[in-house]
Amino acid sequence: KAGxxxxxxxxxxxxxxxxxxxxxxxxxxxxxSWYQQTPGQGLQFLFEYFSExxxxxxxxxxxxxxxxxxxxxxxxxxxxxxxxxSALYLCASSLGHREYNEQFFGPGTRLTVL
Amino acid sequence: DQQVKQNSPSLSxxxxxxxxxxxxxxxxxxxxxxxxxxxxxxxxxxxxxxSSIKDKNEDGRFTVxxxxxxxxxxxxxxxSQPGDSAVYFCAASAGGTYKYIFGTGTRLKVLA
Numbered sequence: 001k002a003g004x005x006x007x008x009x010x011x012x013x014x015x016x017x018x019x020x021x022x023x024x025x026x027x028x029x030x031x032x033s034w035y036q037q038t039p040g041q042g043l044q045f046l047f048e049y050f051s052e053x054x055x056x057x058x059x060x061x062x063x064x065x066x067x068x069x070x071x072x073x074x075x076x077x078x079x080x081x082x083x084x085x086s087a088l089y090l091c092a093s094s095l096g097h098r099e100y101n102e103q104f105f106g107p108g109t110r111l112t113v114l
Numbered sequence: 115d116q117q118v119k120q121n122s123p124s125l126s127x128x129x130x131x132x133x134x135x136x137x138x139x140x141x142x143x144x145x146x147x148x149x150x151x152x153x154x155x156x157x158x159x160x161x162x163x164x165s166s167i168k169d170k171n172e173d174g175r176f177t178v179x180x181x182x183x184x185x186x187x188x189x190x191x192x193x194s195q196p197g198d199s200a201v202y203f204c205a206a207s208a209g210g211t212y213k214y215i216f217g218t219g220t221r222l223k224v225l226a
Contacts, residue, residue, distance in 0.1 A: 004157070031212065042120075042203065042218035043158070056213040090157055096212065100146045100165065103214065105157030 002027065004093050004106035012112045018079040021109045023091035025072050031055075031096025032074040033103060034066060037088040049074055050096045078111075086113045117141045118206050120217035128225050133191040135220050137204035140185065144206040148214070149178060149189045152201045161202075162189070194224045 005024045013019050025032050033056075034046040045058040049068035066076045072093070078085055088108045094101035119138045127133045137147075145166035150158035164171040164178045164187070171178050177190045191198055201221050205214045 033214070035216070040218060043205075043216035045213060045215065048212055050212065056211065092157075100163075100207070100209065101212070102148065102160045102163065104160065105150075107155070107157045 004091060004104055006089075006091055006106040006109050008109060009107065010110045010112075012114065013081050014114050015081055015083060017081050018077065019081060019111060021076045021078075021089055021091075021111075023074045023076070023093075023106060025074070025091075025093030026104055029093035029095055029104070030072050031094045031101065032068055032072065033092045033094075034074070034076050035090045035092065036060075037090060037108070038086075043090065046076065081113045083113050086111060116218070117144075118204060118215045118217040120202075120204060120220045122220050123218070124221040124223070126223045126225060127194045129196055130193045133189075133194045133198065133222055133224065135189040135191075135202050135204075135222065137187045137189075137217055138185060139187075139206050139215075141206070141208065141215075142185070143208040144215075145209050146207045147178070147180060147187050148205045148207075149176075150203045150205065150216075151198075152203060152219070158203055191222075194222075196224050196226050198222060199224045 031050045033048040035043040048056040052068045068074045090108045092103035092105045094103045148163040149161040152158040180187045201219045205216045
């Protein structure tokens with residue numbers, strides 16, 4: 001079974017631009033979660049989608065948004081980029097329909113904002 | 115407010131000895147806990163989990179202990195191997211929320 005894939009793996013943008021990151025979950029997984037990882041902050045939860053609906057949201061500004069398609073693939077968009085948005089963005093997929101689910105992570109997209 | 119805390123940013127252990135990684139949480143609603151391992155340039159990989167109805171779960175060299183009254187869990191790795199050198203994250207979830215809160219990670223270095 002193919003794992004979680006994320007594209008692109010690396011991205012360099014400048015302040016004020018916007019960016020779209022993509023995540024393809026493991027086949028059969030209907031839940032996709034997004035996290036931001038920065039040094040010293042661990043993994044900060046952004047949002048979770050299940051069956052094309054946002055089911056959970058973290059404490060990030062509205063510049064961070066996402067969506068999920070009918071094939072469970074998900075995209076995350078960050079508008080008006082700031083220097084502090086430089087981070088590793090990880091997505092994780094899970095079955096999503098049970099109360100407790102193991103999440104499987106992709107390799108991440110390293111975003112650098114100049 | 116950091117609901118899941120890993121107070122040791124790093125830990126060094128000799129090969130063959132026990133590694134103990136600790137995690138504390140503040141939210142009493144958390145009832146499912148997981149440990150992940152992360153190598154550089156890779157996403158975290160799931161190691162082991164425990165639900166609040168248990169106080170111990172074992173999988174090969176990895177054992178997780180949960181002390182609900184102290185809101186504390188720990189991951190024991192016995193024996194430690196150089197390939198275990200990685201960053202370890204604990205995560206917690208409250209049943210039905212489908213949301214995981216991660217700690218800041220502990221970098222484990224196993225010395226040969």
